[in-house]
Amino acid sequence: MGTVGTGGDGTAGERRRLINVAYRLLGSVTEAEDAVQDAYARWYGLPRSRQEEILSPGAWLTTVTGRICLDLLGSARARRERYVGAWLPEPLPDRGEWVHAGGTGAAGPADPADQIVRDESVTMAFLVVLESMTPAERVAFVLHDVFRYPFAEIAGVLDRSPAACKQLAASARRRVSAARTPVTAPGQADVVRHVKEAWQTKDIAALIGVLNPAAVMTADGGGMAGAVLRPVEGGARIAQYMVAIADRAPGLELLERSVNGTPGLVAVREGAVMTVASFDVVDGRVTRIWVVRNPEKLRPWPAQG
The missing domain is CATH 3.10.450.50 (Nuclear Transport Factor 2; Chain: A,)
Structure with a gap:
């Protein structure tokens, strides 16, 4: 069975993928890092015999990270009702800025912002639309439409049928279309x-x-x-x-x-x-x-x- 971890054995890519998923789900670098850390802690907390029963550690980590994010999104709604003024996602510097922040000229594995891929799904416009979704819609949409996870896997995260997850993603997609989430405009x-x-x-x-x-x-x-x-x-x-x-x-x-x-x-x-x-x-x-x-x-x- 393959191992999971954060070292130089090729598994750092797994952590990077999870941080990318969690940031889009939570809109917070700090919370994304914490969610992924929590998922890894749960993995390493499993007995060795249980780890060996899991055929795909990556899929297991994705499911656990997704569930952690789902719980955080639910509690975030209550927190944001008490938030002073409008709540916006955390803005990300580009890679060069983050590398400079480390002061070493090279990003280390502990730099979560550096691991987030910048594309249309992390623009502020897109993240703001994600904030308008229910937690379940956001999870279904991000996992399926952004990261191409099959609904059969998403069902395990949301504890719903694949058909129900497909409906959630479709509802979220309508929100995105109605909001006209823009691509970066020329000029x-x-x-x-x-x-x-x-x-x-x-x-x-x-x-x-x-x-x-x-x-x-x-x-x-x-x-x-x-x-x-x-x-x-x-x-x-x-x-x-x-x-x-x-x-x-x-x-x-x-x-x-x-x-x-x-x-x-x-x-x-x-x-x-x-x-x-x-x-x-x-x-x-x-x-x-x-x-x-x-x-x-x-x-x-x-x-x-």
């Missing part, structure tokens, strides 16, 4: 650069020009950093809010950085990351802005020199 980096330049010069007219009139900005401060508690709606209102922030934030610098694999902005003061912003761009204009200021969600982000 998005240029649009984000225009936002940065207009903010730096406090040019309201230029900001309004790059924002869709129906744009929406959502901020997550978690009660630990100043942020609007409700979404700001309308390009003009967002532009005015952004300029007001610039007036109240001397010494703040905006940097162009990859956020969850797409062009975004990072606000720093004296090298410390204060804010990470993601954007949805359609037809050359910003339609959504997601702003994360909760310091607990910015831990993967290194100091900016």
Whole structure:
């Protein structure tokens, strides 16, 4: 029987896959790492005879990780009802940023953010839509549509029939279609650069020009950093809010950085990351802005020199 582990025997890929699954299910690097650690602890807690009975340790770990995430999603709903303001997923730096954070020039196996594959299923837009799903829908959809697990395996995670899991995934798919989850738009980096330049010069007219009139900005401060508690709606209102922030934030610098694999902005003061912003761009204009200021969600982000 094959072994499971985290060393250099080829099994690190198993851990990487589980972290990728768990991050998409939970929207949190820290919680994803904890869930996978818990699954491995349960594996190593099994008697040797029981381990030898399991034909596919990888499938067993996937099932256990999925169940742990399902339980966490259920309890998260109650926690988020008490959360101060809007809750957004943790933003991810790109691989180069995370490697720099380690300070060694090479990512180690304990760097969970570095192990997460950046694709359309980890953009902030996509993760926000996943948040609108029920826990069971999210598990069925992520495992099947993103990672291509068969419904027969997903049934073991959700403790439902394969047919019921198929219906859950279909329901989740309708939510995704209704939300029009975008792919990275051509020219998005240029649009984000225009936002940065207009903010730096406090040019309201230029900001309004790059924002869709129906744009929406959502901020997550978690009660630990100043942020609007409700979404700001309308390009003009967002532009005015952004300029007001610039007036109240001397010494703040905006940097162009990859956020969850797409062009975004990072606000720093004296090298410390204060804010990470993601954007949805359609037809050359910003339609959504997601702003994360909760310091607990910015831990993967290194100091900016």
